[in-house]
Amino acid sequence: MDEHNVMADSNGQKNAARRFEVFTQNANLAVAALRKHSADRSKTAMIWEGVNENSKTFSFFDLERLSNRTANVLKDSGVNFGDRVFTLMNRTPELYAVIPAVLKLGASVGVLFADFGAEAIRQRLEDAGAKMIVTDTANVGKIEEIFEKLPLLEKVLVVGDWETRDDFYNFDERVKNASAEFEAEIVEPDDNCFLIYTSGTTGLPKGVVHRHAISERLVETAKSVLHLEKDDFYWCTADAGWVTGLCYGIFAPWLLGFPILVYEGEFEAQKWLELLEKHQVTCLYTTPTMLRLLRNEMGDLPRKREFSLRRIYSAGEPLNPEVIGWAERVFGAQVFDNYWQTETGSQIIANRPSVPILRGAMGKAVEGVHVAIIDANGRELPVGEVGDIAVKPNLTSLFKGYWNFPEATRACFRAGWYITRDRGKRDENGYFWFVARNDDVITCEAQRVGPFEVESAILVHPSVFESAAVGVADAVTTEHVKAFIVLRKGFEPSQKLAEEIAAAVRAQLSPQSTPKEIEFIAELPKTKSGKIQREILRRKGNLDKDKVFIIE
Numbered sequence: 129m130d131e132h133n134v135m136a137d138s139n140g141q142k143n144a145a146r147r148f149e150v151f152t153q154n155a156n157l158a159v160a161a162l163r164k165h166s167a168d169r170s171k172t173a174m175i176w177e178g179v180n181e182n183s184k185t186f187s188f189f190d191l192e193r194l195s196n197r198t199a200n201v202l203k204d205s206g207v208n209f210g211d212r213v214f215t216l217m218n219r220t221p222e223l224y225a226v227i228p229a230v231l232k233l234g235a236s237v238g239v240l241f242a243d244f245g246a247e248a249i250r251q252r253l254e255d256a257g258a259k260m261i262v263t264d265t266a267n268v269g270k271i272e273e274i275f276e277k278l279p280l281l282e283k284v285l286v287v288g289d290w291e292t293r294d295d296f297y298n299f300d301e302r303v304k305n306a307s308a309e310f311e312a313e314i315v316e317p318d319d320n321c322f323l324i325y326t327s328g329t330t331g332l333p334k335g336v337v338h339r340h341a342i343s344e345r346l347v348e349t350a351k352s353v354l355h356l357e358k359d360d361f362y363w364c365t366a367d368a369g370w371v372t373g374l375c376y377g378i379f380a381p382w383l384l385g386f387p388i389l390v391y392e393g394e395f396e397a398q399k400w401l402e403l404l405e406k407h408q409v410t411c412l413y414t415t416p417t418m419l420r421l422l423r424n425e426m427g428d429l430p431r432k433r434e435f436s437l438r439r440i441y442s443a444g445e446p447l448n449p450e451v452i453g454w455a456e457r458v459f460g461a462q463v464f465d466n467y468w469q470t471e472t473g474s475q476i477i478a479n480r481p482s483v484p485i486l487r488g489a490m491g492k493a494v495e496g497v498h499v500a501i502i503d504a505n506g507r508e509l510p511v512g513e514v515g516d517i518a519v520k521p522n523l524t525s526l527f528k529g530y531w532n533f534p535e536a537t538r539a540c541f542r543a544g545w546y547i548t549r550d551r552g553k554r555d556e557n558g559y560f561w562f563v564a565r566n567d568d569v570i571t572c573e574a575q576r577v578g579p580f581e582v583e584s585a586i587l588v589h590p591s592v593f594e595s596a597a598v599g600v601a602d603a604v605t606t607e608h609v610k611a612f613i614v615l616r617k618g619f620e621p622s623q624k625l626a627e628e629i630a631a632a633v634r635a636q637l638s639p640q641s642t643p644k645e646i647e648f649i650a651e652l653p654k655t656k657s658g659k660i661q662r663e664i665l666r667r668k669g670n671l672d673k674d675k676v677f678i679i680e
């Protein structure tokens with residue numbers, strides 16, 4: 129990897145890499161995920177559900193061959209070891225062949241959300257020095273707009289009905305004519321595989337570089353956290369543009385030989401429920417936002433459908449205890465919150481079948497991962513004290529660094545720890561509790577209030593769909609809590625309702641945590657992966673002053 133991307137603790141990484149006896153041959157993630165399972169030609173790798181009620185099943189053998197053809201096309205088009213290749217496409221079946229194909233060449237793959245605008249795409253491709261992008265007819269217009277501004281971008285491959293012209297090639301034709309044999313490049317565990325741009329709540333997006341060694345933790349956590357077993361049918365709803373979709377939506381199940389379910393369309397509650405029933409999904413991996421949306425749509429009625437859900441996993445945001453209770457009642461499944469980030473590459477704290485679930489806590493450190501709450505000097509804090517959530521850098525799935533950004537990489541490490549920039553605490557039984565992103569902590573009368581506990585307390589009120597708590601400057605108390613609240617169907621904003629909700633929070637928490645202002649809004653601003661963007665709400669202050677209610 130380039131000099132400028134070397135991460136701070138290279139010793140930890142080297143030691144970790146040495147543990148990879150399994151990779152004496154070839155550490156290539158794509159080989160371990162596809163080729164390994166393709167000998168049995170009937171073994172299913174993907175069930176793809178289209179938006180037009182069309183459905184297709186692909187075996188590992190099918191995807192191995194399709195990704196070989198794709199790898200041959202990419203190679204002929206000039207992609208070499210170490211290059212960066214991006215995808216910008218809807219969730220069509222081809223996407224799930226292109227991603228492993230890039231890895232087979234020893235290049236890094238960057239998956240972009242299909243609904244990114246042209247400027248967001250340009251920034252990422254420019255930063256990465258991308259050589260090629262695979263897109264589809266629905267999204268190619270955005271690449272046409274920016275192609276001239278990207279001198280390093282040599283070719284564009286277009287999936288679908290497309291006539292080749294200039295540097296924009298028809299993908300399907302070339303793949304059809306390519307050989308289905310391809311010898312994957314030999315890679316070392318430390319060679320790059322993913323380049324994932326984080327949404328960047330502040331500043332420009334940064335490219336998180338991952339190594340093929342990531343597979344070790346994906347295998348471990350697919351076993352110990354997701355607990356995938358023979359009769360499971362697993363569905364991770366995350367888009368591959370988000371690390372969860374890439375790592376746990378595709379590779380973790382494939383590495384264990386489990387099929388993935390892909391739904392081409394966007395979230396639609398009834399469709400999701402239909403898919404859960406149709407495929408008798410036993411293990412679902414999704415986000416708190418999606419669970420709240422399902423709750424909003426389904427209400428608390430006893431289930432009418434025949435679900436087989438046994439385990440529901442949630443990550444990406446704090447999971448409110450109220451939502452856990454709802455999902456358990458309605459689906460009769462256990463609900464496991466788990467914590468990690470793009471940079472950690474795999475789950476590091478988790479509720480899981482081997483650990484009793486503690487509602488509201490993120491769970492315990494995953495086996496083999498050293499997580500701690502530390503202070504500014506890197507010292508581990510005692511039970512109950514709030515500090516930085518940190519992890520030892522010998523985690524094999526930890527990122528190598530931010531692409532082209534050594535200062536930002538270095539800033540993530542302190543006294544032998546990788547710092548997540550999240551605040552949390554640990555209790556006497558070893559459970560970790562999320563407090564807030566560093567930037568989201570609210571200071572009221574010298575008390576530090578985490579938005580998550582306020583939002584969870586608000587959600588207990590039956591009128592609330594979801595909420596975001598932020599700090600507002602206050603001459604007396606430094607800051608006070610303001611809550612932006614989205615109501616459930618059938619409820620209207622009013623002073624009385626605002627006071628009722630505030631009273632519910634006061635009864636559960638403290639006066640400092642109780643909102644002094646409540647603003648009812650239609651929807652919360654969110655990132656592509658569904659995270660609430662509290663900084664936007666903080667910056668904007670009041671969105672609509674007629675909907676702001678002051679709590680006396």
Ligand code: AMP
Nearest residue numbers: 443444445446466467468469470550562
């Ligand atoms: P990303 O890298 O986009 O997956 O975002 C990672 C961030 O999401 C973390 O640093 C946390 O701020 C947040 N996050 C992820 N999982 C959880 C969780 N279980 N509880 C609370 N916050 C979470």
